[in-house]
Amino acid sequence: MKAAIYIRISSDSQEDGTSLETQKESCLAKARELGYDNPTVYREIYSGMTLDRPMLCQLRDSVINGEIDTIICYNMYRLPRDPEDRVILRCEFRKAGAKLILVTETLEDSDEAKLVQYIQGYSAKIEAKMIRERCLRGLKQRAKSGMLVGGRAVHLFGFDYDKSQGKRLINEEQAQVARNIFNWLAEGSTINGIRNRLTELGILSPTGKHRWNSSTVHKILANKAYVG
Numbered sequence: 632m633k634a635a636i637y638i639r640i641s642s643d644s645q646e647d648g649t650s651l652e653t654q655k656e657s658c659l660a661k662a663r664e665l666g667y668d669n670p671t672v673y674r675e676i677y678s679g680m681t682l683d684r685p686m687l688c689q690l691r692d693s694v695i696n697g698e699i700d701t702i703i704c705y706n707m708y709r710l711p712r713d714p715e716d717r718v719i720l721r722c723e724f725r726k727a728g729a730k731l732i733l734v735t736e737t738l739e740d741s742d743e744a745k746l747v748q749y750i751q752g753y754s755a756k757i758e759a760k761m762i763r764e765r766c767l768r769g770l771k772q773r774a775k776s777g778m779l780v781g782g783r784a785v786h787l788f789g790f791d792y793d794k795s796q797g798k799r800l801i802n803e804e805q806a807q808v809a810r811n812i813f814n815w816l817a818e819g820s821t822i823n824g825i826r827n828r829l830t831e832l833g834i835l836s837p838t839g840k841h842r843w844n845s846s847t848v849h850k851i852l853a854n855k856a857y858v859g
Contacts, residue, residue, distance in 0.1 A: 649706075
């Protein structure tokens with residue numbers, strides 16, 4: 632039979648205290664200790680507050696199908712943070728005859744141990760809700776002060792994002808390209824025609840490529856942020 636490793640962080644900008652690479656190295660060491668070679672690694676950047684995660688679903692299917700007999704995880708928080716989901720997952724593994732091994736914790740089947748794990752999970756659930764609430768308050772405060780709330784959407788072709796001010800500043804060189812794109816459309820050019828023209832002029836795309844894509848041109852033309 633075969634072992635599988637599941638590693639997770641909440642987002643690509645938040646390591647959640649433990650990086651994916653740290654988790655992977657620790658889990659691989661545990662796998663070698665248990666005598667498992669080349670375990671399948673399920674790597675995921677997703678919230679721990681739901682069981683509906685792509686990689687976790689694949690792992691669960693493999694366990695249910697009898698393809699995996701041991702699941703190795705850095706700690707229980709990498710799996711469900713919700714204690715009820717935790718019970719569901721552990722029962723599912725147990726029913727399939729698969730063992731769950733944690734690197735930093737020891738799982739026990741006593742009622743006392745289950746109670747402690749439930750309390751820990753419930754505390755983690757409350758803490759996660761508090762963190763989300765604080766983040767939302769912070770985002771609302773930024774919006775009220777006239778600052779962009781952050782994320783990938785703040786980066787826009789034709790502008791430089793000033794993080795300290797929370798505002799976009801015009802990048803005149805790129806801005807002129809954006810103006811040309813709108814002017815060429817108004818003059819009757821098609822999106823494909825604009826794409827070819829940009830490529831022929833040697834203008835770099837927003838991602839720094841020499842060849843523009845029609846979808847990139849369309850996104851610029853459809854972005855309401857250019858209106859005002």
